[in-house]
Amino acid sequence: MKAEEYRQTDTIENSHAPKDAEPTTMQLNAAVLKELNFANREDFEDAQRGLIAPPASAVIKGADGHDVWNLQTYDFLKRKDAPATVNPSLWRQAQINMNAGLFKVVERVYQVRGLDLSNMTIIESDSGVIIIDPLISTEVARAALDLYYQYRGKRRVIAVIYTHSHIDHFGGVKGVIDEADVKTGKVKILAPERFMEAAVSENVTAGTAMSRRAHYWYGVMLPRGERGQVDAGLGKASSMGTITLIAPTDVITKTGEKRSIDGVEMVFQMAPDTEAPAEMTIFFPKFKVFDSAELACHTLHNVLTLRGAQVRDASKWAFYLNEAIAMHGDQIEVLIAQHHWPRWGRDRSIKFLKDQRDMYKYVHDQTLRLANEGYTMAEIGPMLKLPTTLARHWYARDYYGTANHNAKAVYQKYLGWYDMNPANLNPLPPEESAKNYVRYMGGAKAVIAQAREDFKKGEYRWVAQAINQVVFADPNNQEARNLQADALEQLGYQAEGSTWRNNYLTAAYELRNGVPATPTTASPDVLTALTIPMFFDFMGVRLNGPKADGMVIVLNWDFTDVGEKYVLNLENSALTYMPNQQAPNADATFTLTRAALDAITLERTTFEKEIAAGNIKIQGNGKKFGELTSLLDDFKGGFNIVTP
């Protein structure tokens, strides 16, 4: 079909709506049904085992009436067989993740699953309960605990444990306990070493970029449905409610460290720099239950998430899983994690841990083997396939991480982004090179015409690559945008990974409809948990270097309530600070409280108002601070991704 003909039939209406699966996609998805062992229903059985009650409601609302959580939108997953627009393996995972409610794991160990991306584990202690990982938002955390109370009776929360520093494992804490009870010592909070630093820094320093990327990653803006978001790999989605944080009162630092809380004995294992920078597993000798936190779930996890994070250590990940087997292998009867469903039985649990260990070790070692043989990141990604002895297991599939992007992560960790071919050392930036490519390729029309032929042949990866040049050369070429969207959409329909699917389909959505408004709301609890050095670090990230060219500003800070002093130094367009010092030649000295700083950060007041109220005292030239803040960028978040 010629380009002109296409234009006539491609009306605005049908170009904006998601399309059906193309024949190639149908064939590929049908082939998956033969490739994998769909007759094995053990995961369905495990995910249903011990169900006490489903959630009281499939929809949980926030105070302002918006949906914090909505399982109803996933009703389409009740259809038994996968539609042609969803990879059957992902469809299967998406169906299992629909098992929601209160579950009994063993005597005294319960889980609420399917009320958020993560699980809340509830341990019955002698006189109350210990809560492990209170979900992302207070609204769902409260609903989860209420569901437990409804069927097990009301019991006091004795302690909360955060297994690691990701938001889906702490954000709902104020839905299950009062901060006042933590302050008086009535409720303990346990967490691994470096928890606070990791929890806070990940959400702030690169927060705006990460949050925009996370919309692609989880498919936040996509409608739920056969042509939209079906799952998030680890669970259905992230809840969208009130995020809170209370600092731990008891920090675990050593492997083998034990705690006995209200009659429940726990043995901890430190697993830093694996799935999270601060993470630990927990073994309960009395219940013979091992909680792997997020080290072993029913998926291949991420060595580097596509939303962005610091790259993880696949080799250490394997080591800690091996260590867990060595520590508790002769005692484990049930394995639980803070996502997905448990595995019962020692042999099944150990087999699972061993396979998980080997998945990460394989990805790590084989990537480096191939790198040492001269292959580059772009080559190793698609080359790296798990061995059949692993890949045949459902828990080794690509639902959240993929072997492809994990291999690239290992390459990045050891060798970085550069493939050592200087043609790639300093290429023209995307827009400029796209214009040249399109010129060499005979112009946009010629590229589109050829790409249409390849689209018909099912060459979607190539079409996406080629048409990307046309879109970047001319983002107003809606015909190119639509064809690009069509190609990415087919790739999304084929993807086994939920995260890949969400990425492709979000890109298709934005190419067709533009970038939707994506408000980024920083949680007050996370902001006030920033240390003062982190606060200055974030200021440094916001400093507009070119604007600050040639400026020198030196400010002393004296935070009286916390007894901390700093010199903040702007020089060479770089903002640095030194604790425990005051510069004699400073432009100004500010004396204030940390509480006043928090109020300003949360925009409850302004710097000027606090000065006027006498809450900030100034010696020297106070205007210098205003000069500094005028150099700071405000991040908006809704930046373009699939267009220049």
Ligand SMILES: [Zn+2]
């Ligand atoms: Zn998690």
